[in-house]
Amino acid sequence: MIHPVAVIGAGPFGLSTAAHLRARGIPVRVFGDPMVSWRDHMPAGMLLKSTPAASNLDAPQPGHTLVDYCDAAGIPRLVTDEDIVPVETFIAYGQWFQQKLVPGLEQVRVVSVDRSEQGGFPLKLDSGESFTARAVVVATGLSGLSHLPPELAAAAADGPAPTGPVSHSSQHHDLTRYSGKELIVVGAGQSALETAALAAEAGAQVRVVARGRGNVDFGAPPWKQPRLRPESPFGRAWSLWALTYYPHPYRHLPAGTRHYLVRRVLGPLGAWWLRDRFEGKVRVTEVDRILKADTSQGHPSLEVLTDAGTVDRLAADHVIAATGYRVDLAAMGFLGHELRTALAVSRGTPRLGAGYVSSVPGLYFTGLPAAASYGPVMRFVCGTEFASPRLARHLAAAHG
Ligand SMILES: Cc1cc2nc3c(=O)[nH]c(=O)nc-3n(C[C@H](O)[C@H](O)[C@H](O)COP(=O)(O)OP(=O)(O)OC[C@H]3O[C@@H](n4cnc5c(N)ncnc54)[C@H](O)[C@@H]3O)c2cc1C
Incomplete structure (x- = not known):
């Protein structure tokens, strides 16, 4: 019997990888809820920070870009760096891509993956x-x-929740629930700043609490990008160009450098188009750090150390922590214990070799969990362009 390849995930990376594997004639079963992170774990009305050119799911054949989707759907083409992609359009694009290139997607969860002594992975x-x-x-x-x-x-004694004192930004789709309420958003990245702007537009009184002076800032608009540097999906800079198009050597850098760059490159910075919607509408409090958070009668307050070295208290009806994501194999509960302990790791992330294969032959990681090996581009949709064809080629050669 021929065992199929299992792709776990139906977001941009899972769909793009599956399309490449199928194009090579490899039998593949694909699992997951298509585009669910974008549909349920990002705010309605959100706009993508990435430009249209950096928002394509890589496909093995032409005709499957965001522009192709716009043409097929009969909506205005999103083409230039000044065109902004609404999240709803991007979700519809991902679903269209799935229907065309990954038919037969199975909307079920993988509960466990183990390794068999006879070879293969029981799921x-x-x-x-x-x-x-x-x-x-x-x-x-x-x-x-x-x-x-x-x-x-x-x-958040009972765990973070939109109805409790503290939540994580990933738990929000509808921010209108905070209309008329005082809201603190912790963080300085695009997610924090856009969540704050959307909540303010929905009628909340919003304060962003960010660490470090001057950390709440916005990128330069496309027409102000430096001209004498090479273009990358993230702006014009030699470093961004190299990290985007030449991530091959990244995994050979020292561990400290790799993890630092994943955190810092393309780190906290609001999109150029968000500035006008944010400034004057959202209060910003820059602090040295947050010391602790308490709740009194269901209302949260933050004790903060100010830049001046004094201790201050900031109260609100709710706190949203837009404090990002951390890759940790221990949090991937579907990976069986034996498999997880067999994996070579670096600070909780899988160490990957050529072709995105882990130290367990036949087990591959792509997208965010691959960022510590292939660099910050793996945190973004445009990372599919580098990752998907290479992973598919490696897998086809080793297991095709
Ligand atoms: C607020 C916010 C804004 C962002 N904006 C941008 C942007 O503008 N541009 C950009 O390039 N990137 C952006 N990103 C990053 C973006 O989310 C990622 O690049 C992208 O979603 C990663 O795609 P993925 O396919 O790896 O994972 P996801 O999109 O997270 O998809 C994960 C998939 O895995 C499935 N899954 C999980 N566990 C299981 C299981 N056990 N069994 C079966 N299926 C499972 C889910 O159902 C889902 O289908 C943003 C992120 C956030 C949080």
Whole structure:
């Protein structure tokens, strides 16, 4: 019997990888809820920070870009760097891509993946079915990796929740629930600043609490990008160009450098088009750090150390922690214990070799979990262009 390859995940990386594997004639079963991170874990009305050219799911054949989708859907083409992609359009694009290139997607959860002594990977699905895959691609993206710093977690005794005192930004789709309320958003990245702007537009009184002076800032618009530097999907800069188009050597850098660059490159910075919607509408409090969070009668407050060295208290009706995501294999509960302990890791992330294969032959990781090996571009949709064809080629050669 020929065992199929299992692709776990139906976000941009899972769909793009599956399309490349199928184009090579490899039998593939693909699992997941298509585009769910974008549909349920990002705010309605959000606009993509990435430009249209950096928002394509890489496909093995032409005709599947965001522009192709716009043409097929009969909506105005999103082409230039000044065109902004609404999240709703991007979700529809991902679903169109899935229907065209990944038909037969199975909307079930993979409950467990183990390794068999005879070779292959036994999988259990939440439908009750079990089967063996010849190789597994983990493309589970942001799922289960939201990060809540311990000082904020302390105020969310029952766990973070939009109806409790503290939540994580990934728990929000509809921000109108905070209309008329006082809201604190912790963070300085695009997610924090856009969540704050959308909540303010929905009628909340919003304060962003950010660490470090001058950290709340916005990128330069396309017409102000430096002209004498090479173009990359993230702006014009030699470093961004190299990290985008030449991530091959990244995994050979020292661990400290790799992890630092994943965190810092393309780090906290609002999109150029957000500035006008943010400034004057959202209060910003820059602090040295948040010392702790408490709740009194269901209302949270933050004790902060100010830049001047004094301790201050900031109260609100609710705190949203837009504090990002951390890759941690321990949080990927579907990976069986034996498999997880067999994996070579670096600070909780899988160490990957050529072709995105882990130290367990046949087990691949792509998207965010691959960023510590292939660089910050793997945190973004445009990373599919480098990753998907290479992963598919490696897998086809080793297990095709
Ligand atoms: C607020 C916000 C804004 C962003 N904006 C941009 C942007 O403008 N441009 C950009 O390039 N990137 C952006 N990103 C990053 C973007 O989210 C990622 O690049 C992208 O979603 C990663 O895709 P993925 O396929 O790896 O994972 P995801 O999109 O997270 O998809 C994960 C998939 O895995 C499936 N899954 C998880 N566990 C299981 C399981 N056990 N069994 C079966 N299926 C499972 C889910 O159902 C889902 O289909 C943004 C992120 C955030 C948080």
